[in-house]
Amino acid sequence: MGGDTAVKARTVFGVLRLSAAAICLVALIHRLAWGLASNTIASQNFFAYLTNQSNIAFVVLLTIAGILALRTAQDPRWLTVALALVLTWTITAGIVFAILVWQAGIRGIRIDVPWSDQVLHFWLPACTVAAWALAPGHRSVPWRVIPASLIYPVLWGIATLIRGPIIGWYPYYFLDPRQVSGPSEFVVSSAIALGTFAIVATMLVLISRMPLPPMLRQPPVEEASEAAPEPVRERVGQT
Template identity: 65%
Template sequence: MLRLLTAAVCLIALVHRLFWGLSSQTIAGRNFLAYLTVESNIALVVVLVFGGVVALRRANDPRWFSVALSLVLTWTITAGIAFALIVWQAGLRGIRVDVPWSDQVLHFWLPAFTAIVWTLTPGHRAVTWWIVPGCLLFPLAWGGVTMWRGPQIGWYPYYFLDLRQVSGFGEFAVTSGLALAMFALIATVLALISRISPAKVDRAASRREGKLSRSRKAGTATAT
């Protein structure tokens, strides 16, 4: 039920952010779906809805859900960190950046809340290491489309992708490389955290108790 509620909150925030952007009557507002944050949060809604339905029917998550959620969280968390850095840099340059409540929810509160709940809730599965390179596929595809589309419309969702707003290709390459490294780092952390699971602890304790019980039975049989 908590997953379905979280998905509903995410959807409400997305709708608010859409209309807030449209009200600005700017090219950024008209390109709502061009933002990686928006696309990854739409994916988060879909994954949480499926996960909520699964949770109503079984105690433990299937592995595909843990993998899907960890991938989506990698994208949303990294997008939140990038957004925070952009706002911080804008402040240093004296540039005003309006951040509505929906942006705060989508960039900061929802990714953090979902990751914490997923980590602490028994029943999630350990995530395979292939999510580290796998998490880069979506950002690379998104970046390719963005760089192809940007010159045609004269706009980019993030300033560091626009060669007109950076010092040159070198800064663009370094910034993009750091962003990809951040995606990989977040995916690595989530994969590690997925192995520190209450469910795994419970299963390990059950195995130890089972071995102890079998040892006691074997000892009793020998004594008899």
């Protein structure tokens, strides 16, 4: 009975993943159209934002994850790791965005937040993390994901610092030398951002290692594959 429930739950989560990918894609398209309508240099640099880059990757991975959930009993290890990395980036981008909007409000600066920004920065990452703990067939995330999650933000930051002076624009104020008090503020802000990435990655690793409710657990692999010449767990692990 528990195995049948797990299979049904796996199918439901597959559909939910595909739905989330579709919602994310629609939100990205709306955000692009909304930004282009404003005729600002920020809108012309839509693909330079870490949030948008990571959400594009999110759409691709959720689509793959949804298809695999409908066809297989377990996610391959690489997919679990990739989802953990992309979720780290999207969640942290949402936290940073929320702080920027809050600070702007305190200073009396108006920042318009369309529904697509709310979906990309807040609702979609929150719902995905909630599902992360309950998704049947998910794998535990290795601890090496934490340092690995910092590689992309660091490379993105370096590329942004090189590109910024050339076009005279930065996606976030704390990267712009004209808007910070000096090198110390830049270093502190960057360190806080990287620390947030590491904290979010750590939380995702811990969540992935939480035991599933009994009704969502897959039947023991050894029992389900007694007649198979090769254990299913090993095949999945090599994917």
